[in-house]
Amino acid sequence: VVREYTPAGKIVWEVKTPNWPFTAIRLDNGNTLIDCTLGNLVIEVDKDGKTVWQLSNDDLPEKWINDACGGQRLPNGNTVVTSHHAKDGEVKLIEVTPEKKVVWKHVDNKPFGIHEFQILDTNGKALEGRPLR
Numbered sequence: 001v002v003r004e005y006t007p008a009g010k011i012v013w014e015v016k017t018p019n020w021p022f023t024a025i026r027l028d029n030g031n032t033l034i035d036c037t038l039g040n041l042v043i044e045v046d047k048d049g050k051t052v053w054q055l056s057n058d059d060l061p062e063k064w065i066n067d068a069c070g071g072q073r074l075p076n077g078n079t080v081v082t083s084h085h086a087k088d089g090e091v092k093l094i095e096v097t098p099e100k101k102v103v104w105k106h107v108d109n110k111p112f113g114i115h116e117f118q119i120l121d122t123n124g125k126a127l128e129g130r131p132l133r
């Protein structure tokens with residue numbers, strides 16, 4: 001379950017997720033992007049809790065999502081997803097378009113996956129846009 005609380009601790013919004021949620025980010029359009037870690041799934045839900053977009057391994061050429069953790073929506077509308085439990089030689093980050101086309105993937109020889117990330121431009125500056133937490 002993902003919940004939004006007032007500073008006083010009152011629940012003002014709640015959505016049940018199909019699996020353990022790890023990251024939930026409120027998007028500029030009012031929807032919420034949620035990484036369901038154990039389900040290898042990323043969903044976007046509207047204010048009513050309806051899933052309006054999702055990405056799973058079924059949408060990818062291979063099973064590249066292995067415990068999604070730090071997904072983020074980029075200013076261009078694409079989504080970047082991490083694979084926290086990826087091992088040496090496995091895909092650890094992917095960027096996909098809203099149509100679920102893979103833009104790029106990152107593979108390295110580290111024995112562990114990626115938990116969180118920050119996208120930089122080609123000059124090493126942080127990507128413009130509102131910080132996502």
